Amino acid sequence: MMEKCTKPCFHQRTLSASSSQTAQFTCYIAAAVIAILGVPPVLVGAVAASTDWNRTLYGSPPPYVRGEQSLVLPLTLQYLTPSYISVIGIGAVAAAVMSSTDSALLSAASVFSSNIYKNILRQQASDYEMQWVIRVTVAVVGVVGTSITFFTNSxxxxxxxxxxxxxxxxxxxxxxxxxxxxxxxxxxxxxxxxxxxxxxxxxxxxxxxxxxxxxxxxxxxxxxxxxxxxxxxxxxxxxxxxxxxxxxxxxxxxxxxxxxxxxxxxxxxxxxxxxxxDAVTQNENDGARSDEENLTDYYCTAQMRTLW
Structure with a gap:
């Protein structure tokens, strides 16, 4: 879930970096931070695996025997923490999920509307038409995504x-x-x-x-x-x-x-x-040739004026 939440933001940061060195430095820092942020989920799983669930309101058998190992985080928050911690934790999870959902919907809608509909299917589409295309795409992607969740609980x-x-x-x-x-x-x-x-x-x-x-x-x-x-x-x-x-x-x-x-x-x-x-290299070469041609024309013009 953390990976899904951070992926769009991470790509936005790297693509908007002022230089390639800054983008590379961001990737290195992100790799270290992701490793650190992976420690809390591991601890939650270790606590759930070592807990005597028979002494909680959840009872026996434990979650992994019931096939509910994918629900370890909400179960841990609900039965092993105070009520206010449970509310805050589940609220944070819900906020992260909604953030991932809206970013995925908007990115899918923008990719289809700009790259496919506008550039391939209907190049003369107006702004008003593109607004409706985005709305319909968001609805379709939302329905398809919700339908996929019916096939699994994890x-x-x-x-x-x-x-x-x-x-x-x-x-x-x-x-x-x-x-x-x-x-x-x-x-x-x-x-x-x-x-x-x-x-x-x-x-x-x-x-x-x-x-x-x-x-x-x-x-x-x-x-x-x-x-x-x-x-x-x-x-x-x-x-x-x-x-x-x-x-x-x-x-x-x-x-x-x-x-x-x-x-x-x-x-x-x-x-x-x-x-x-190759395109960047070609543009640089074209720019260099243009500068040389302009400089040559300048000197030729100066010499002609001197001779005149």
Whole structure:
């Protein structure tokens, strides 16, 4: 939960840093602070594990026997602390959860409305129309997010699921855009489709997804297939390979006339994506050449005036 609460704020701080050195220093400090902030949850879990719950109003058996280990924090606050501490603690947890929720809703709405709806679907959309798009997106994301919580009672499972999606789908696209010049919209789209299909086919016990595609080492236990291979890393590699293969395929087909140019909705014909690093270097070189040209023109003009 702490990770979900701090992630948007952390990215905001690093992206708004005055220099790359400041952003790096912020990351180093954050790594140390996160390690320190991880001590209280460990202590709460140790206290709950060593507590004789039969001597409390909760009674026996203990939470981990009842399958309520994900509720250790609220149970500890309710049965092992005074009432005012319990109210303050649960209120702090609720505030953190609401902070994460609104940041996630707003970030999802802004990404869809600005990056997808405005730039791809409807570029001439007015500000009033964008306001309604944001409102509808917030409502849809809220309903979908609430529906996902019906499948599990553990927030840790949802956090792991979010990290899984980030690693298998978002991370490959980020790497491809930064380090591959041939990456384009067609490869990115197929990467999402293939990566998501592979990840779902490999199954996920946490959310009840059955195993459809068995990898080497997959075993059958009590009628359920259990994967022993690194399914997340394999899905991530499949996504990267799909992005590169279909990006190259799209470039070849449009540039060699195998597909009509009117089908090129992402405008990749005769273009190669430039990574951000190359773009910065190119802008600096262009700026240097412009300065040299201006300086040369100045001296030439001065010499002409002198001769005149």
């Amino acid at each position: 927030t840790l499972v949802l956090w792991i699921l979010g990290a899984d999606v980030s690693y298998t789908l978002i991370f490959p696209h980020l790497v491809s855009v930064l380090f591959s010049k041939v990456t384009n919209g067609y490869g990115a789209l197929m990467g999402y489709i293939i990566g998501l299909t592979v990840r779902i086919s490999l199954g996920e016990r946490a959310v009840g997804l059955p195993v459809v595609l068995c990898l080497p080492g997959c075993i059958l236990v009590d009628g359920v297939f259990i994967q022993k291979s690194p399914v997340r890393t394999i899905s991530m590699l499949c996504t990267i390979i799909a992005i590169q293969v279909f990006s190259l395929l799209a470039l070849a087909m449009f540039n060699h006339g195998l597909l009509p140019e009117k089908w090129d909705i992402f405008k990749v014909k005769n273009t190669i994506t430039v990574s951000p690093t």
